[in-house]
Structure formats: structure tokens, C-alpha cells
Amino acid sequence: MKVTMPTVKEVYNSLWRRETKPSDWAQRSLLAIRGMDKQIGAFLTVEEDQVMANARRLDDAKSNHRMFGVPFALKDNICTAGQKTTAASRILENYIPPYSATVYQRLLDQSAVLMGKTNLDEFAMGSSTENSAYQKTRNPYNLERVPGGSSGGSAAAVAAGMVPFALGSDTGGSIRQPAAYCGVVGLKPTYGRVSRYGLIAFASSLDQIGPFTRNVEDAAFVLQAISGHDPMDSTSAPMDVDDYVTHIGDSIKGLRVGVVTDAATDGLHPGVQEAVDKAVQVLAQAGAEVVEVSLPHSVYAVATYYLVAPAEASSNLARYDGVRYGRRAAGESLLEMYERTRSEGFGLEVKRRIMIGTYALSSGYYDAYYLRAQQMRTLIRRDYDEAFERCDVIVTPTAPTPAFRFGENSDPLEMYLNDLYTIPANLAGLPGISVPCGLVDGLPVGMQLVGKAFDEKTLLQVAHAYEKLRGFEMPQPEVTL
Template structure:
């Protein structure tokens, strides 16, 4: 079996026994990228020279008796909205096509300290605005399970890179489901931590009160490894929570006996594909067979989650994206005066979806409409959070589908933004309430992966990981996607 198929724990063992090296792992990753990138398109930038140099330096350190980090020698993909010092960071937007940061995001510093080796920056929907990665300003990313289907979004490149075996793990960002939804579509694990658990310093902002960085991995255990590294308080991020980081790996006990599981009827009704609903119900029966207690509940206000999100997120986006004016950094369009400079730069630099959301957000914040739209949406957000708070008084986790459908065909929804927005109906409530959630594969429907979403209390990633891992161990892995089956 290829080393690329091994778990992070197995790679640790191989490194300790001298059976592999950092350079070997990086070369395998780069070779795999060369084999499949023309079909998958998961990366915007591949840092071959940098990755090989870091691998050789790490091999030298380990040969001299240096300590191995938790992610030592592991090739990783990084979503292209996370700043990487000296390496192009575009947010998949033409307006940042030439932007090279002079600093690392905090998560990048943590990954480097743990001796992970980033091999490149992954494709995404422009400025993380989308659910299919069709909104990238550069190229399409395709789903390794079916090259005519989308990988999901906005972290579609990260999910596809993991599913295709190009990297062991990838980082993504999740504003309304942008880690979990592509994880479900691509048959991998995607974890959105509690808001504030992972520093956002160096993450290019979309909606600051919703964004959160998290891992996409091949297994729940691998997700626990990565979360262990990237979590923690950061004084550079004012929204970073100063709470203790537990030992996530110790939470993976495989036991769920006695745990109470809430199953919201609103996430299992109309709009959920029959095949998706059946796979989720089968997963719930597996958990019940392991001793968990599953009961139907109601989260009455999540029916308003999509409308609430698509007022709040664009409002924050319109504010955050005002800084892209062609003056301070990024692409600058030709112009005869300042007004033309702003207009021309933003006209050619932003794509249609980003422009749509800027206009929607600006309207919601405008004089005369702020109270009617933005303020009312904030009030509904509070009601949604209260619904979850009440459920968590009696239950340990909330479980439902990650997405209402399996991966849809490329081009199928790109001209219908309202239908595209509804694709995140199962994931958006989690971001509005600031909760942790994970998507874990729970079988196939029509030959395509289905995601099971496990939602937990704030800062209770331990229970979320515990339940997801227990189910994963009982259910077993998915078969590999067609591209994955070609690995040597």
C-alpha cells in the first residue's frame, strides 16, 4: 500500500522506525499531484521547491536527534485564503492575483511548529463565497468521485486534494458550511471548530463573526491530530477564546453508550434527498446499536437560517471587502482619477458572485434598511442559538445530514443563486450559533458520498470527535473514489 493511504499515526510510526523520510513523503505527494491535477484541479499554487527544502531540513533535524512534532513530515494543502509568508495567496480572486503576504497566519505558524510541510495552496470559491468552487477566478475543481460533478465549496480544492490522495490533510475555512459541505461531497472528514477555538489571524475575512478555520482529513483521528495543533488562544485575534485545549486524541474512545442524540425533524424532512435521508437513518441505527439514545427534536427557528445568513454574511462581506481598492495591495486597473481607479479595479477584480454579495450586503446595511434587514437578522440569529442551547440542556450532540443532496453536476446550479444558497441549509445554523460540527462519511447514494453531521456544545469538540470516531470505526471506510483507486 502507498504511504499516501496511511493514517497520521502510522506515518509517525514509520518515521520513528526509519521506514520513511520527509523527503520521500513530499515526493510522493508531488508525484500524485502531477498525476491527477490536470483532471482534479485542486491547487492554485504548488510550492515544489519550498516543500522539498523544508523536507530536507526536517530530515536533517530528525537524523541529528531532533524532536518529532505532532505533524512531522506530513504534506498538507492550505486553502488559498490563509496567508502564507512569501507564497502567493489569492483567495481565488483576480484582484489578489499578485498578492504575496509578508507574514504567516497563526495556523500556519502552528503547522510549521508541528513540522507539517505545506505543498501548496488549494482552489476555492472566490473570497470563500460559494458552495461549488465554480466561483474561482482561475479554474474549476472537479470531484474525484465523478469528474463531471462539483467538489462542493468554498473549500472544494482542499476537499478534492484529500479525496484524490494528493495530500494527507488540508486546511479550509467554514463560514456557512464551507468545510463540512465539500467534505460530504468528496467523502472525507471535515471539522468546523467552535467559533474562537482556532485563531483567525491571517485568514482573509469573508464574514468575521462566522468564519472559522478547520481541517479536512481522511479520518476522524487525523482530524483530531490537526485540531490539536491549530487550536489555542491567540492574542493577535480579538475573537480568539482563552479556553483550555484538551487532549483530543484521548477522546477517541469508541464508546457512545448512554449518550443522548437529538435528531432535528427540520433537517430530515422535505428538501432532503431520499438516499441521503436513508443513509443518515442507517447511521443513527448504528449509533443506537452501540448504546446511544436517539430522539427526534425540533429546532423551530432554523427554518429561517438561510435567510438570516444571507443577510448577515453579505453585510459583513461588503464591509470587509471595501479594503480592496487597487491602492494598498493587489491588482490595480488603469484609471485617470481616483474614482475611476476604485471602479475599474473592483469591476475587473471581483467576480459575479462576490459583486452580488457586496451589493446585497451594502443594501442590508444602508440607511433606512438596517433595522428592517440586518438588525432583524441578528435577532433571529439569537433565536437560533437559543434553540440549540435548549436542546443541549438535555442532549449531548445533534445529528443530521451535512447536505440535502449528494454532489451536483458542474453548471447545474451556477446560474441559479437561490438554489445554490439552499445547498447550505443543514450547515448554516451551526455557524450562526458558533458551534463545533463535523461531517463524516456515512455511505453512498447513487454511487456518491453522503455526509453525517455531528454538532456539539460550544468548545465540546471532544464529544463531537468521540461520536464521529465511534461511528466511523463501526461503519468502516468508504471505498476509494476512482482517482484514489489509481494510487500506486
């Protein structure tokens, strides 16, 4: 019989009523992983004995929190003290962090149970998880298709029902796009809402950690558990955290939903457009007012992103030099050691982005590329400021197509263009959520809602109203042995 995990809420309710124990759920999650992950490849590491020991330690405790005893997975670029963290790169293949990321520590403090670390594109650079140095992750809805990326392992693990929730990171769409491809909910919080301490840095002004869940309410539970100021991350916002849960079911009557009139439609699958149009109708039926908004500079978002993100990455990844931690290749001189270490340790996409970033920042090109990209970032942000004077959330597709086949987007630029709807929110630092809005050719597609800065509350409320009224349940993918 196929074993899968229910939602966070169901696990929590059962534990709260003392019908089950944390070790029962850890055991069940391990069975689900054992049963399905040979096909899916979502996990890079699962330390079964450690998982069961951690869960059993909670068995005699009393449920005191929504996360109590709930199994979860972490993208393998989130540091776990004492447990290997690789960022799916050869350069960190044996790296055991001496400290834990704040998000992980918070979940531990609230007695959640870590099942394992999930696969990703190396250093979170990619949109298909094909850039992992270790393994392929397959889309649970169709094993010939990618799960999206870069948090493909976390998305696939939740979609297949191996864990009730997982965390990922989103720099240009790396939570929302795989959530759309795998038929789950994926939330990128406002930049600064969730601590980045212990997240292996890709592009520090864009990176943000967020949850993958089976439904919107679960996303609110997890966001509540991980949000808030952290003295260890000076870019985390010193602001109070809203209550995301209590009023999530409130009516959206009178809220204004913005539809973008000048969004780029290059490569947009007509089926995706149709599904999103239908979703907007559902929101209108729920009482939301649909208004037209304009984001004239969002057509430049991909170009802007592919200068800003690689520039920051080239600086962030300079630390991998084979000296203090990570892989080292032998060299006669220090310079030769650096070059060999980095050449052997990094995959091609990582090298490509380090080189674009180095080029864009180099003397003579800085003003033409990096500075212009930062100026464009200002215009993209201003577009949103104006749009949000007229609406509360903005709706677009999450990705232009459903999940593609392995190897289908082998040209780097084609792959980058896949992120055109998700990137603008990162550049502006705004929260975004992807909610499943139907199937196209048997594959899930997502609607993206982008909200005002630090207004995850309204974002979740609108997403929840849609989910409740959309009139269908996402079918569970069939993963068989």
C-alpha cells in the same frame, strides 16, 4: 502505478519508527499531485523545489510531534508569508503576504510540510468552487461533478489521496459540505477555538478554520495542532484546549444523540435521509441514547445567513481598493480607479454579495433586514441552548443531496439553499463535523454532527464511534491518467 498518500497517523508512525524520512513523503505527495491534479484541479500553486527543500531540512531531525514531516495543503485564503495567496480572486492574483496565518505558523512550528495552496470559490463565496477566478476543481469520485465548496480544492486533494490532510475555512458550511461531497471528514471548530489571524476575511463573526482528513482520528490530531488562544486574534477564545486524542476511542454508551424533528426537508434526497437514518441506528447500537429535539427557527437560517454574511462581507471587502496591495486598474480620478479596480478584480458572485450586504446595511433598510437577521440569530442560538439540555450532539444530513453537476445550480438562491443544514451551526458559533455515511448513486454523502460550544472532544468521540462501527470503508476514488 498510481501513487496516493496514507493517513496522518500512518505517515507519523512511519517517521517515528525512522522507516522513512520527511523528504520521502514530500516526494510521494508531489508524485500523487503530479499524477492526479491535471484531472482534479485541486491546487492553485505547488512550488516543488521549495517543498523539497523544506522537507529535506527535516530529514536529519528527530520526529518530535505528530505533525512532524507530514505533508499538508492550505486553502488559498490562508496567508503564507512569501508565497502567493489569492483567495481565488483576480484582485489578489499577485499578492504575496508579508506575514503568515497563525494556523500555518503553528503547523510550521510543529514541522509539518506545506505542499501547496488549494482552489476555492472566490473569497470563499460559493458551494461548488465554480466561482474560482482561476480553474474548476473536479470531484474525485466523479469528474463531471463539483467537489462542493467553498473549500473544494482542499476536500478534493484529501479525497484523492494527494495529501493526508488540508485546512479549509467554513463560514456557512464551506468545510463540511465539500467534505460530504468528497467522502472525507471535515470539521468546523467552535467559533473562537482556532485563530483566524491571517485568514482572508469573508464574514468575521462566522468564519472558522478547520481540517479535512481521511478519518476522524486524523481530524483530532490536526485540531489539536491548530487550536488555542492567539493574542493576534482578539476573537479567539482565551480557554484551555481539551485533549482531543487520548479518549477519542472511549465508549459513547449513555451519550445522548439528538435527532431534529422539525428540520426542513425541501430538496432532501431520500437516499441521503436513508443513509443518515442508518447512521443514527449505528450510534444507537453503540450505546448512545437517541432523543428527539426541536430547532424551530432553523428554517430561517438561510435567510438570516444571506443577510448577515453579505453585510459583513461588504464591509470586509471594502479594503480591496487597489491602493496598498492587489490589482489596480487605471483611472483618471481616485474614485474611477476604485470602481474600475473592484469591477475588474471581483467576480460576479462576490459583487452580488457585496451588493446584497450594502443594500441590507443601507439607511432605511437596516432595521428591516440586518437588525432582524441579528435578532433571528439570537433565536437560532436559543433553540440550540434548549436542545443541548436534552442531548450532547445533534445529527442531521450535511447536505441535502450528493454532489451536483457543473452548472446545475446556476440560480444563486438555489445554490444558497444547498447550505440549509450547515448554516445554523455558524450562526450559533457551534462546532460541526461531517463524516461519510455511505454512497448514493455512487457518490459520497455525509452525516453532520453538531456539538456544544467548545465540546469538540465529545463531537469527535461520537464521530469516531460511528466511523468504527458503520461497517464499511469509504472506497478510494479512482483517478486515472
